Amino acid sequence: QPVLTQPTSLSASPGASARLTCTLRSGINLGSYRIFWYQQKPESPPRYLLSYYSDSSKHQGSGVPSRFSGSKDASSNAGILVISGLQSEDEADYYCMIWHSSAWVFGGGTKLTVL
């Protein structure tokens, strides 16, 4: 079972909100990890969006709109990225990342379609 699991795809309408999940493998304690989120558009390098550890310890990437926000869901052992007020330009792949067992580990990515 992978360390981080993301849904392969997600669709949402313009103006709506999208909730992307990043589930940590069973036995890995969500509370101990800072979750990093990246956006990647075709033929471009990833763009750092934000990181979330707690409400008092979070970081927004430079120039990243506030409609991108992070959180955690302890009940599902998952990191959450919420994109509100979806725009067509938000259509992209989204990756989560943590530092685990002496390695930076990425999730498999979620392809977000805005239609």
Added chain:
Amino acid sequence: QLQLQESGPGLVKPSETLSLTCTVSGGSISSSSYYWGWIRQPPGKGLEWIGSIYYSGSTYYNPSLKSRVTISVDTSKNQFSLKLSSVTAADTAVYYCARRRGDGDWPDWGQGTLVTVSS
């Protein structure tokens, strides 16, 4: 503004060593605030961290690749480099160099370079 640029052969034969260099401009690789690293992405697939280096030369590698990876830094040229030995077709990927802040985020990336492993 910081810029990172990967360079190196786009085609490597199986069993040989892949070598790439990342040239940093607009900032010093000797800054104590940052780490530098390599991340790759096979065509159509996700991201994989390869390894990182500090300007002092201290390194840490992905355990899954550690036996084949060497990352080095040349502060005089403001560059750092990647060597990946004994490559196979599975190593075909876009290779990115990037800068990491101390908190762990990677805000700065090169454009990436495609390396194909084929005879």
